[in-house]
Amino acid sequence: MPELGNLSEFSPPLECRVALVSDDGDFSDQWVGALNTTAAQHENPYGIRFEPLTVIASERRLCEEDRLQALIIDGGCSAEELVAAEQLVDRMHDLRAQLNVFLVAQDSFLNYRGGAPASLRKRFDELFDRRERNFNHMFRLIQAFIARRASTPFADTLKDYVFSARDAWHTPGHSGGDSLRNSPWVGSFYRFMGEHVFNADLSVSVQVLDSLLEPHSVIHEAQDLAAQAFGAQHTFFLTNGTSTANKVVIQQILGGGGKLIVDQACHKSVHHAILMNRVEPVYLKSTLHPKFGIYGPVRRVDIQQALDEHPDAGLLVITSCTYDGLRYDLKPIIDHAHRRGVKVLIDEAWYAHGYFHTELRPTALECGADYVTQSTHKTLSAFSQASMIHVQDPDFDEFRFRENLNMFASTSPQYAIIASLDVARKQMVMEGFGRLRHCLKMVEILRREVDATGVFRALTCEDLIPAPLANDNIRLDPTKVTIDVTASGYSGKEIQVKLFDQFGIQVEKSTYNTVTVLVTLGSTESKLLRLVHAIKQLARQPRQRKHPLSGRHLPxxxxxxxLPADAYFAETEELPLMDNGVAAEKKLVGRTCADEVVPYPPGIPVLVPGQEISAQIVQFLQQLLQGQLTTEIHGLIFRADEPMLRVVCEPQSDSLCARESK
Structure with missing residues (x-):
């Protein structure tokens, strides 16, 4: 397998480059020389060094230099040069949105459009006059901006408190691990988990650590830094996952009822929010790829049609990217929703990394989404359950939002999870571009080596997009690599088991003829080497399958x-799903289901509360239960090993108002 070359040669963690972008060579040389001299004379914990850069070379440099942390843009001495500088920094932002950017100009500050405008302050972190010679002050100011971005206010406060070794006479009961440390029965658990897992597990009694429910100091500061990092107006931390995040946002917009337009394949947390808030859903049909059994996005025309047909809808919910990495072209969809007065929530649980590399943008926030929920833990360096809600709703009611958030959040949050959100954000703003560039190069190698086996094949975006979506400009998150295993003669599940049992490799998921691996910040060259080796070994052992595998289309x-809530909370009865097949079908067809019934894979509901049961649905579920492939079905009730469906009692079902699902 080809070597990765210098991919593993990461720059020292504390080496920052600051580029002065100017086509005035004399000015550039003078300032860079003076600033480097100043840096050498002062305390320089971040290893800041300045370098000259011409305008024409600046875009290429941004795409190649991982250590670049800030730009000084030369705005010249005229209004025309200042306009050009503004345009340049907009292009720089499209490439590396996380960098600090400073503007240096002269009299054009005062003459530009009647005075230095507010737009300049939005584009640039700070302004310098070209005639400035106090390089000490400039260096300290630039260093302060970098230090602010590199800070982790909550994580640092947590660490300082732990190291202060205070006696704990408060919750939690293990008291920094003292209850376990010397126990002959559970001391091994303490040693396995490590000292800091316990002494960093604190409570709201420690006021210096702020309150997640009503932040005003270090958590508030950490959330503000996250909003800046991800391009949001407001950001909120959650310690119980994006499942909670989705519920909070839906309750914010539709609490007490209303109409929701949503992909039927949305995460189950959205279905739960529909029940909890007595929401009327308008379900959009996902598009199936028949060859791989993968359900992709909803057609744009179907989304727009639903928005047009339901002018009373309050919220549109879309998942982008999907579990398989398919991303909508969001801007035209969001713009259409806003023209209809509909708020937009994008479930970006699988795409928290998207804002930090040019090839992965634009993100949902950049496309105008009002709310974005992200599972920070899925793709960034945060603990499980660590999530964020990003907000840029122009009608945002922060007080009401906090009340909704507090209804779902624990009053005893895990502080290590909060700290991990702080640290994950810092990593992405300081080195996210370089780490993701490394990931993308690993993806290239993995795809090439998989294809070279001649048995396995790494699926491209074109492979994964079903025909009905061909003109919707759907894109693929390359860090999710789906491998077609059909030619091996094994099912995806069988390959998944072989990788685990024979090679110690755990993949993300499988379908009947694919396996999917995630290339993340934690992927290493050694892991890649072992994965490629395993795939090549398995490719040498193909077998002939008598009956080709095929996916089942959802009914x-x-x-x-x-309403789903009416069915879920109604008086119900349990009816057998099997019961000699035909007999069960006669009893179930036409009845109203009271639960959400979801086969895994693909994880899309076959039935939702309030939905009428059809013969096709009954037969589909029976086939899954009798099939050879293992399929989890959530929502069934088992009585003495007999699968049962909970349905609304007939009299109550008859009295409920029927609504057609559009």
Missing amino acids: EFTRLTC
Whole structure:
């Protein structure tokens, strides 16, 4: 396998480059020389060094230099040069949004459009006059901006408190691990987990650590830094996952009822929010790729049609990217929703990394989404359950939002999770571009080596997009690599098991003829070497399968006979799903389901509360239960090993108002 070359040669962690972008060579040389001299004479913990850079070379440099942390843009001495500098910094922002940017100009400050405008302050962190000679002050100011971006206010406060070794006479009961440390029965657990897992597990009693429910100091500061890092107006931390984040946002917009337009393949947390808030859903049909059994995005025309047909809808919910890495072209969809007065929530659980590399943008926030939920832990360096909500709703009611958030959040959050959010954000703003560039190069190698086996194949965006989505400009997150295993003669599940049992490799997921691996910040050259070796070994052992595997199409959505909440909380009875097949079908067809029934894979509901049960749905579920492939079905009730469906009792079902599902 080809070597990765210098991919593993990461720059020292504390080496920052600051480029002065100017085509005035004399000015550039003078300032760079003076600033480097100043840096050498002062305390310089970040290893800041200045370098000259011409305008024409600046874009290429931004795409190649991982250590670049700030830009000084020469705005010249005229209004025309200042306009050009503004345009340049906009292009720089499109390439590396996280960098600090400073403007240096002269009289054009005062003459530009009647005085230095507010737009300059939005584009640049600070302004310098070209005639300035106090390089000590400039160096300290630039260093302060970099230090601010590199700070982790909550994580640092947590660490300082732990190291202060205070006696704990408060919750939690293990008291910094003292209850376990010397126990002959559970001391091994303490040693396995490590000292800091316990002494950093604190409570709201420690006021210096702020309150996640009502932040005003270090958590507030950490959230502000995250909002700046991800391009949001407001950011909120969560310690119980994006499942909670989705519920909070839906309650914010539709608490107490309303109409929601949503992909039927959305995360189950959205379905739960529909129940909890008595929401009327308008379900959009996902598009199936018949060859791989992968359900992709909803057609743009279907989304727009639903928005046009339901002018009373309050919220549109879309998942982008999907579990398989398919991303919508979001801007035209979001713009269409806003023209109809509909708020937009984008579930970006699998795409928290997108803002930090040019090839992965634009993100949902950049496309105008009002709310974005992200599972920071899925793709960044945060603990499980660490998530964020990003907000840029122009009608945002922060007080009400905090009340909604507090209804779902624990009053005893795990402080290590909060600290990990702080640290994950710092990593991405300081080295996210370089780390993701490394990931993308690993993806290239992995795809090439998989294809070279001649048995396995790394699927491209074109492979994964179903025909109905061909003109929707769907894109693929390259860090999610889906491998077609059909030619090996094994199912995706069988390959998944072989990788684990024979090679010690755990993949993200499998379908009947694919496996998916995630290339993340934690992927290493050694892991890549072992994965490629395993795939090549398995490719040498193909087998002939007598009957080719094929995916099952989900049955058509029928209709809602009532609000999902009405069905879920109604008086119900349990009816057998199997019961000699035909007999069960006669009893179930036409009844109203009271639960959400979801086969895994693909994780899309076959039934939702309030939905009318059809013969096709009954037969589909029976086939899954009798099939040879292992399929989890969530939502079934088992009584003495017999699968049962919970349905609304007939009299109550008859009295409920029927609604057609659009």
